[in-house]
Amino acid sequence: MKWLAVIALLGLAGTENPEPRTQNLEPRTFRVGVLKPGGGYAVTDMPTETYVARVLAGEAVRDSQPAALEALAITIRTFALANRGRHRADGFDLCDQTHCQVVRTATAATDRAARVTAGRLLLRDGTPASVYYSASCGGRTQLPSDVWPGAEDPSYLPSKDDDACKRAPAWTAEIADTDLLRALRSSGFRGELRNLTIASRNASGRTATLKLDGLRPDHISGQDLRVSVGRTLGWQHIKSTAFELRKKDGSYRFSGHGSGHGVGMCVIGSAQLAEQGTSAEGILARYFPGLEISGSARAAPPPPAGGRTGVRPYSDPSLTPARPRSDPDVMVSLPDDDEGERGAILKQTSKARDELARTLGVPAPRVTLRFHPTTDDYERVTGQAWFTSGAVVNNELHLLPLTVLRDRGMLERTIRHELVHVMADAALGKRPAWVREGAAIYFAGEQMIPGEPQQRPAFKPESRASCPDDNELLHPVSVGALSNAYSRARTCFAKQIQAGRAWRDVR
Ligand SMILES: [Zn+2]
Ligand SMILES: [Zn+2]
Numbered sequence: 001m002k003w004l005a006v007i008a009l010l011g012l013a014g015t016e017n018p019e020p021r022t023q024n025l026e027p028r029t030f031r032v033g034v035l036k037p038g039g040g041y042a043v044t045d046m047p048t049e050t051y052v053a054r055v056l057a058g059e060a061v062r063d064s065q066p067a068a069l070e071a072l073a074i075t076i077r078t079f080a081l082a083n084r085g086r087h088r089a090d091g092f093d094l095c096d097q098t099h100c101q102v103v104r105t106a107t108a109a110t111d112r113a114a115r116v117t118a119g120r121l122l123l124r125d126g127t128p129a130s131v132y133y134s135a136s137c138g139g140r141t142q143l144p145s146d147v148w149p150g151a152e153d154p155s156y157l158p159s160k161d162d163d164a165c166k167r168a169p170a171w172t173a174e175i176a177d178t179d180l181l182r183a184l185r186s187s188g189f190r191g192e193l194r195n196l197t198i199a200s201r202n203a204s205g206r207t208a209t210l211k212l213d214g215l216r217p218d219h220i221s222g223q224d225l226r227v228s229v230g231r232t233l234g235w236q237h238i239k240s241t242a243f244e245l246r247k248k249d250g251s252y253r254f255s256g257h258g259s260g261h262g263v264g265m266c267v268i269g270s271a272q273l274a275e276q277g278t279s280a281e282g283i284l285a286r287y288f289p290g291l292e293i294s295g296s297a298r299a300a301p302p303p304p305a306g307g308r309t310g311v312r313p314y315s316d317p318s319l320t321p322a323r324p325r326s327d328p329d330v331m332v333s334l335p336d337d338d339e340g341e342r343g344a345i346l347k348q349t350s351k352a353r354d355e356l357a358r359t360l361g362v363p364a365p366r367v368t369l370r371f372h373p374t375t376d377d378y379e380r381v382t383g384q385a386w387f388t389s390g391a392v393v394n395n396e397l398h399l400l401p402l403t404v405l406r407d408r409g410m411l412e413r414t415i416r417h418e419l420v421h422v423m424a425d426a427a428l429g430k431r432p433a434w435v436r437e438g439a440a441i442y443f444a445g446e447q448m449i450p451g452e453p454q455q456r457p458a459f460k461p462e463s464r465a466s467c468p469d470d471n472e473l474l475h476p477v478s479v480g481a482l483s484n485a486y487s488r489a490r491t492c493f494a495k496q497i498q499a500g501r502a503w504r505d506v507r
Contacts, residue, residue, distance in 0.1 A: 030080060031092040032103060043092045049114045051103070052077050056110035058102030059133075061271040068274035069113035071283035072133070074293065075265055076101060078121045081128040086339070089331040089368045089396075098235070099336050117280070120295035122288055129156060129291050132340070133265035138242040138258015139167040140204040141287070147223050147241075147261045148340030149406065156290045157264055159204055164269030167257040173237040175229065176251045183232035184215060186374040187224070188386055188404030191215040196252055198222075198245055206241040206262075217407045223261070224403040227337045231373050261337065264288065329366040335373035338402045345369070345402075352416050356443060360503065362423050368396040369415070375400055387479040390418040397422065416444035424503065431507050433470040434485075438493025439503055441486055467492035 028048045033041035046054070055076045060069055079101065084093050086100060096103035106114075122129045132144070143159045144151035181193045194214035202208045207222030220228070222241035229238050243256030259268075265287040273283050284293055330349050332342055349369060357364040372378035375386040382391040382398045389410055390399045397418040405411040420440040428436045468485035476482035496506045 030084070030094055033087055033090060033092040033095040034103070035095065035097055041090065041092065041095065048077065048080070049118050050106070051080065052117075053106035053110045053114035054103045055080075055101040056113055057106050058096075058104040059267065060110065061268055064109075064271045065274035066109070066113060067278060067280045067283065068271045069109060070117050070280035071270055071274075072265070072267065073110075073113045073117045074120050074122060074280065074284060075131055075133050075288075077117070077119075078128045078131050079133070081121065082130045083339075085331075086342070087333070089333040089370065099339065117295070120293065122284065123292040123294050124154070124156065129288070130154070130343075131265070131288060131291075132157065132261070132263040133267055133287075134260025134262055135266075136165045136168055136240075136257075136259045136268040137162050137262040137266040138240050138256070139163075139165065140262070141264065141266065142204065142206065142262035144263050144340055146202050146204075146206070146208070147263055148338070148344075149221075150344035151340045152343060156288045158289065162266050162269050164272045165258075165266050166272070168268055169239070169259055170255075170257045171239050171259075172253065172255040173239075174248070174251050174253050175233070175237060179233055180229070180252060183229045184212065184220070186232045186376055187220075187228040187401055188375045188408075189215045189217065189220070195247065196245065197247075207243060207245075208241075210245075220403075220407060223337065224407065227403060231336065261340070263340070329364070331366075331368045333368070333370040334402065335371065338371060341402060348412065349415055349419075352412070353419055356416065356419050356423060359443060360420070360423055362427075365422055367419065367422060369399060370396055371399050371402045373401060375404065385476065387482060388476070390414045392418055392421045392425070395422065413444050417441065420444055427504050428506075432467070433473040434467045434489040434492055435506050437468075437473050437486060438489040438491075439506070441490040442493050442497065443503075 029045045030048060030051045032044050032046050032051065034044055036042055052073050056069055056073055059076065060072050064072075080094060083100065087093060087095055094100040122131055124130075140161050141157075141159055143153045144157055145153050146159070177193065180196065184193065189212065192214045193212060195211075196213070197211050198207050198209075199211040199219060200208045207225075209219050209221055210225055212218050212220055222243075226238045226241055238254055238256070240256055240258035240260060240262060242258045242262075243254045246253045246255075265283075270283045270287065273286070274280075278286075281293060284291070330346055330353065332345050332349070334342055334345070349367065353364050353367055372381065378384070378398060378400050379386055382388075382393055384391045386400065389405065390397060392398070397415070399405060399414060399418070402411070405414055417440045420443045421436065424439050424443070425436050428439060466488070468488045472481065472485040473489060476485060493506055497503065
């Protein structure tokens with residue numbers, strides 16, 4: 001009976017046909033976080049098709065043909081349902097920014113496209129597929145894993161040539177050395193930038209990695225550079241990773257084409273295809289090959305007496321409890337273009353949490369992970385220096401930007417380290433800080449010293465003196481000082497464990 005809600009949204013439900021309302025027939029809504037000018041979000045409930053019409057106004061090419069708007073409406077709706085849990089950690093479903101989907105004031109055309117496609121979705125095995133779209137693929141669509149390391153590459157998101165967008169838009173950006181360094185520093189890179197060069201390209205010619213002479217780490221992926229510059233200097237500069245790079249006097253000149261990550265539907269390409277007469281279904285089949293499009297091919301006929309329309313009912317996943325979904329006890333908050341890595345992060349965190357809970361003999365806790373967009377943001381919110389990598393604040397894990405942790409090869413152990421804190425700190429609360437840090441380092445399986453890429457002790461074991469005092473661990477003055485204190489905390493903790501003491505009894 002779910003189609004009744006669809007009809008109600010279409011405004012087609014006859015008043016002469018009153019069906020008893022049950023829970024399932026309530027109009028589906030999205031809780032949308034609307035960014036407030038001063039920061040923070042105001043939460044607004046929006047009926048699904050209102051939301052779709054408003055996002056279309058924010059994401060479509062101006063004056064698109066109806067077929068392009070309809071194809072995008074189906075994609076937007078599918079994206080919204082597949083990503084409903086994205087802002088669970090913030091208390092709503094989706095935000096109104098590029099991070100999720102941009103919400104603007106609906107127009108007659110976007111309203112119409114939402115209505116004629118109401119309820120229609122792109123399905124994979126009967127559930128809304130995890131679809132993506134961007135302004136323009138720049139001539140070739142991208143594999144998810146080329147943009148977000150560790151992401152799945154389902155067959156409906158292939159990398160293939162797209163002549164529809166004609167590599168539009170062509171763009172150039174000139175970024176001063178000092179601005180570029182500021183952006184990279186904000187992403188956790190340290191040192192002075194002497195030169196930036198493209199080190200490798202992926203199979204479709206996009207910049208895969210760049211070399212950063214003079215910085216540490218000394219490389220960055222093309223996507224991470226785009227995100228780093230975007231977050232600090234604005235997204236209008238490096239529009240995509242399909243670029244050439246030239247060093248000029250005091251600046252770098254980027255020239256490229258395409259706009260956005262390039263995975264899935266190319267919005268400019270689909271507008272062109274619609275101009276040439278391609279149907280909404282044709283556009284969807286081209287950019288999402290193999291996905292089922294639910295609902296009838298044409299606009300719904302007028303409802304017969306029973307109120308039935310040609311629109312096939314869809315089951316809103318949020319109303320269907322038994323379905324394979326990610327761990328509900330792990331919530332992840334990710335900024336802008338890191339979203340593609342959500343699946344991999346969730347998997348990794350659930351696994352680490354369950355393992356550590358078994359090792360420690362404690363129940364697996366509910367966990368919230370917050371990856372900060374910049375190191376500055378991390379420092380401001382946690383009150384910790386950038387080289388600490390992670391911190392627990394109000395029982396939530398706060399972490400450096402994903403790009404930083406990954407580029408340093410510290411992502412997994414930082415998550416494990418902070419998870420141990422969440423599970424063990426309460427039991428160790430009254431002990432010196434080295435007991436809690438020692439436990440975190442020991443159980444996270446950290447052999448390496450944070451901030452040190454090589455596996456070697458920071459100093460010789462025989463020169464190790466006492467266990468570190470609280471100040472050394474809680475207010476470290478430098479990377480080196482923290483490494484040293486961590487290493488001693490681990491040794492002190494491990495000594496007692498190896499002597500047969502239970503972790504709860506270390507003191
Ligand atoms: Zn969002
Ligand atoms: Zn394209």
